[in-house]
Amino acid sequence: MLGLGNTLSGGIVPAAATSSFANEKSLAFDGSNDYMEADGGTSMTLDECSYALWIKTNSNASQIPFMLHNTFYFYLTSVGAHVYPFVKCPFAQKQGTIGLTDDEWHFITVTLAGGSGVESTAKIYVDGSLDVSITATVAYTVVTNQDLKLARYDNDAGSYAAIYMNGNMDEVAIWKDTVLDADAVAALYNSGTPIDLSSDSGNYDNSGDLTHWWRMGDGDTFPSIDDNAGSYDFTMTNMAEADLEDEVPSA
Amino acid sequence: MAYENRKYVIINASEVGTVDFSQVNETSANTLRYSLDNSKTFVKFDGDTPSFLDGKTSYTHSQILTILDGEDWTEEIE
Numbered sequence: 001m002l003g004l005g006n007t008l009s010g011g012i013v014p015a016a017a018t019s020s021f022a023n024e025k026s027l028a029f030d031g032s033n034d035y036m037e038a039d040g041g042t043s044m045t046l047d048e049c050s051y052a053l054w055i056k057t058n059s060n061a062s063q064i065p066f067m068l069h070n071t072f073y074f075y076l077t078s079v080g081a082h083v084y085p086f087v088k089c090p091f092a093q094k095q096g097t098i099g100l101t102d103d104e105w106h107f108i109t110v111t112l113a114g115g116s117g118v119e120s121t122a123k124i125y126v127d128g129s130l131d132v133s134i135t136a137t138v139a140y141t142v143v144t145n146q147d148l149k150l151a152r153y154d155n156d157a158g159s160y161a162a163i164y165m166n167g168n169m170d171e172v173a174i175w176k177d178t179v180l181d182a183d184a185v186a187a188l189y190n191s192g193t194p195i196d197l198s199s200d201s202g203n204y205d206n207s208g209d210l211t212h213w214w215r216m217g218d219g220d221t222f223p224s225i226d227d228n229a230g231s232y233d234f235t236m237t238n239m240a241e242a243d244l245e246d247e248v249p250s251a
Numbered sequence: 252m253a254y255e256n257r258k259y260v261i262i263n264a265s266e267v268g269t270v271d272f273s274q275v276n277e278t279s280a281n282t283l284r285y286s287l288d289n290s291k292t293f294v295k296f297d298g299d300t301p302s303f304l305d306g307k308t309s310y311t312h313s314q315i316l317t318i319l320d321g322e323d324w325t326e327e328i329e
Binding site: 030031032033059061162163164166223235237238239240242 | 254257259276277278282283284287293295297312315316319320324325326
């Protein structure tokens with residue numbers, strides 16, 4: 001935070017900026033039944049928005065990092081030796097082209113622009129670059145007041161298709177009602193090193209629009225994962241303290 | 252992550268009442284993952300086997316993922 005400091009002569013000068021951002025933890029999900037959900041009574045509504053997360057997996061089995069509803073999720077779909085990014089939203093679904101089963105960190109950003117009955121576009125960015133895009137005009141019911149889950153698929157009926165996440169996740173964020181542009185996404189990727197999402201940096205000028213930000217271990221105490229931009233706190237479910245790992249993306 | 256010390260034990264759904272959740276990683280009976288026909292579930296632990304699981308077959312991480320990837324436990328969503 002920038003502040004003001006006093007000089008010995010009594011004049012006021014800008015204090016030196018201090019960087020409190022450090023990324024030292026991520027969460028490891030074992031692919032069997034680990035997941036995160038919010039405390040009871042918390043729900044979320046998303047339509048036009050952007051969301052982003054860092055993921056790392058060595059598995060080619062289908063996985064689900066981010067799921068709000070069975071019409072609104074980010075999935076890793078199994079095709080041969082790899083999983084590929086797959087976005088589903090109320091107006092479209094689309095599979096990406098980049099295989100992610102390489103045990104390396106990848107930065108995923110999904111942007112959803114438009115709305116019910118108007119031309120809408122979904123984009124998947126991988127490592128700061130646009131992978132796929134789909135545009136459609138569809139009238140739909142906005143996904144409202146749903147229980148966001150990380151690392152587990154859960155459908156409306158309360159049963160589930162038993163898809164989980166097998167790998168690490170870090171720095172999960174949502175910008176509600178905001179569509180990040182391509183240069184902001186590239187700035188967030190930062191050549192492979194996460195940045196402080198709460199501060200504008202380079203072409204990332206959307207810090208004021210950040211709605212939710214889970215650091216996935218940094219500053220958290222097991223089993224709680226705090227929302228650093230809002231109040232949507234998660235609980236690590238069926239997990240152990242050892243799942244908070246010193247394994248993070250870094251260029 | 253490597254899960255060298257993590258073990259998984261499949262139990263019948265009817266045995267859930269015997270689980271001591273302070274000795275396994277599962278949060279509660281309400282968060283267990285069941286087989287698609289709801290007849291089986293499993294618990295996991297790091298380190299020594301909890302006494303209430305003595306005599307049951309334990310699986311490694313890779314073994315349990317192979318089991319869970321089968322049609323008794325998983326269905327695709329697309």
